[in-house]
Amino acid sequence: DQQVKQNSPSLSVQEGRISILNCDYTNSMFDYFLWYKKYPAEGPTFLISISSIKDKNEDGRFTVFLNKSAKHLSLHIVPSQPGDSAVYFCAATIKNSGGSNYKLTFGKGTLLTVNP
Amino acid sequence: NAGVTQTPKFRILKIGQSMTLQCTQDMNHNYMYWYRQDPGMGLKLIYYSVGAGITDKGEVPNGYNVSRSTTEDFPLRLELAAPSQTSVYFCAGSPPRNSGANYGYTFGSGTRLTVV
Numbered sequence: 001d002q003q004v005k006q007n008s009p010s011l012s013v014q015e016g017r018i019s020i021l022n023c024d025y026t027n028s029m030f031d032y033f034l035w036y037k038k039y040p041a042e043g044p045t046f047l048i049s050i051s052s053i054k055d056k057n058e059d060g061r062f063t064v065f066l067n068k069s070a071k072h073l074s075l076h077i078v079p080s081q082p083g084d085s086a087v088y089f090c091a092a093t094i095k096n097s098g099g100s101n102y103k104l105t106f107g108k109g110t111l112l113t114v115n116p
Numbered sequence: 117n118a119g120v121t122q123t124p125k126f127r128i129l130k131i132g133q134s135m136t137l138q139c140t141q142d143m144n145h146n147y148m149y150w151y152r153q154d155p156g157m158g159l160k161l162i163y164y165s166v167g168a169g170i171t172d173k174g175e176v177p178n179g180y181n182v183s184r185s186t187t188e189d190f191p192l193r194l195e196l197a198a199p200s201q202t203s204v205y206f207c208a209g210s211p212p213r214n215s216g217a218n219y220g221y222t223f224g225s226g227t228r229l230t231v232v
């Protein structure tokens with residue numbers, strides 16, 4: 001049972017336009033969400049995160065929106081650049097579980113291609 | 117600052133062989149993780165550790181073993197390699213949840229393993 005779903009395996013956009021990557025989750029206990037970016041032959045790198053107490057977090061060209069009622073989050077990249085071409089993973093965790101560690105549950109990823 | 121280092125980068129094993137995937141971090145992270153990524157799939161947690169001497173199973177632990185004798189090292193052992201273990205393996209480290217950090221993992225660059 002997939003708790004974090006990225007239903008679009010791929011997305012193609014033109015340079016300078018907006019890229020919107022979507023993610024849905026089923027576990028209502030998740031309270032912290034992260035986006036990772038992965039280039040071929042490299043490990044994923046942390047991009048941006050958002051706590052469930054917020055509905056938006058912005059970092060430069062990257063903005064993550066969270067809609068808790070819909071159990072949906074999205075990553076917006078504006079403007080998109082060719083160097084943004086990569087696989088983007090959505091991840092979720094229960095940060096306030098009371099334990100001393102946390103585990104991330106990942107989606108399958110979306111391959112973003114930004115065309116010059 | 118090397119971060120999280122994985123060796124080897126590539127390996128081909130024959131069915132039934134054994135090997136150890138090495139992972140070393142110099143970030144003084146208490147928490148370390150092993151994930152595998154199959155084509156078109158997200159990252160699935162194999163094992164994790166919250167500190168030296170403490171390990172626990174993740175989502176897909178069968179066929180693997182781990183140890184954590186030091187904070188820096190978290191090797192993953194495959195005892196009897198099977199074709200189903202063909203995958204890309206990622207090691208990651210993270211700070212404690214109360215450290216004030218963004219809770220993002222730092223990943224290694226991965227080990228691509230093929231079992232034939």
